[in-house]
Amino acid sequence: MxxxxxxxxxxxxxxxxxxxxxxxxxxxxxxxxxxxxxxxxxxxxxxxxxxxxxxxxxxxxxxxxxxxxxxxxxxxxxxxxxxxxxxxxxxxxxxxxxxxxxxxxxxxxxxxxxxxxxxxxxxxxxxxxxxxxxxxxxxxxxxxxxxxxxxxxxxxxxxxxxxxxxxxxxxxxxSHSKINQLNPQQRVLVTAHDAFNYFGQQYDFKVVGLQGISTSSEAGVKDVQNLADFIYKRKIGAIFIESSVPERNIKALQEAVKAKGFHTKIGGELYSDALGSPGTGEGTYLGMYRHNINTIVDALMLE
Ligand SMILES: [Zn+2]
CATH class of the missing domain: 3.40.50.1980 (Nitrogenase molybdenum iron protein domain)
Structure with a gap:
């Protein structure tokens, strides 16, 4: 005992x-x-x-x-x-x-x-x-x-x-009130990898990631060409880089669109799978999310 x-x-x-x-x-x-x-x-x-x-x-x-x-x-x-x-x-x-x-x-x-x-x-x-x-x-x-x-x-x-x-x-x-500034045709989000499908689910965006869902599969030449065709046809004014994915693929995509005779700009950097540096606005979930919403809407609105 x-x-x-x-x-x-x-x-x-x-x-x-x-x-x-x-x-x-x-x-x-x-x-x-x-x-x-x-x-x-x-x-x-x-x-x-x-x-x-x-x-x-x-x-x-x-x-x-x-x-x-x-x-x-x-x-x-x-x-x-x-x-x-x-x-x-x-x-x-x-x-x-x-x-x-x-x-x-x-x-x-x-x-x-x-x-x-x-x-x-x-x-x-x-x-x-x-x-x-x-x-x-x-x-x-x-x-x-x-x-x-x-x-x-x-x-x-x-x-x-x-x-x-x-x-x-x-x-x-x-987020909803900011995104409501975009008309439905403007709600297309092209980014480096498929991180934003849940974003699309919430705000009725068409979302296309160059690199598929996981970054472990590199974007091939065919993926770049297919997506360039899509951007050219839809006349999408801005595409986005991501802080946790190298920007070279998005730059290559921009060049492929340019070769077709259309200019799509780099709309800015989005935080997808990681926050920004500690102590900065984007270093928290709330700040990161606001940054993304502002970057996306401001870039796509100026078409
Ligand atoms: Zn991811």
Whole structure:
């Protein structure tokens, strides 16, 4: 009986979750976008580290040795899922099998709301954060999962998620009213890779990515020609580069359109799979999203 009590006390006051000295829950997230969600929902209870920095492409990212150490020391690991982090699947699965609490935020979204894709082993497009409605579900899900692991902070996580979701409501209103400045014919978004299908789903945009959904397949000459034909026929005035994808393919596309006798301009840089630098406006999800909306609408309106 005594031995049993001793063990119980040890395991309940021991640092089995490895909480840091400052008492915060140590969370490791894969992308800057997932890390932003964790900061918003975890608030003052968590310390969040993102493995990937600004401008890093999650489709191609491989975990370094340092990453594996950070992941194994984390109290909880959050990632996007649906094979966004296509080269980290094994590492994440190993952690989970080893007993680590590993959460894919995409689990928040019901399959009927996901956009199908043959590009991924998951069969779905992973870029869910571009539909704000889905990101609100991800926030509520994050609060739920954090609350399960740390019931003592459950109420705080739920309150944080509600606060964040209200900000997302405001962002939605802003986005819809800005996009309403474009007529339906102007709502065509051509970017470096297919990250914006959920954006298209939310705002009734036709979305075309030069590189298919994942950046691991290089755009071929035929893809460039087909898309150049499309831009020429539709007289699309602007196409967009992305911060986490090299711009050479979009430049090649612009040249191919020029060869047909039409000028399409580079409408600016969009943030797709990574946020901007910390401390800048685009370093948060809310700022990144506003930047994208303003860049897209301003460029396409000036046709
Ligand atoms: Zn992507």
């Amino acid at each position: 005594l031995a049993f009590t001793a063990i119980t006390i040890l395991s309940s006051c021991g640092s089995q979750r490895g909480e840091e000295e400052n008492g915060k829950i140590n969370i490791v997230a894969t992308t800057t976008i997932v890390a932003d969600l964790m900061k918003n929902v975890g608030g003052s209870k968590v310390n969040v580290t993102a493995l990937m920095g600004p401008g890093v492409d999650p489709h191609l990212y491989k975990a370094s040795e340092g990453d594996v150490t950070r992941l194994s020391r984390a109290d909880m690991v959050f990632y996007n899922g649906l094979h966004l982090e296509g080269k980290m699947v094994d590492v994440l699965e190993k952690l989970e099998h080893g007993g680590k609490e590993v959460v894919a935020v995409a689990k928040a979204v019901n399959e009927d709301k996901l956009i199908g894709s043959t590009e991924y082993a998951s069969s779905y497009d992973p870029h869910i954060w571009f539909n704000i409605n889905l990101w609100q579900k991800a926030a509520a899900y994050t609060a739920q999962e954090l609350g399960k692991a740390y019931p003592e902070h459950k109420a705080a996580f739920e309150k944080n998620a509600e606060t964040f979701n209200r900000k997302l409501d405001t962002l939605k209103q802003f």
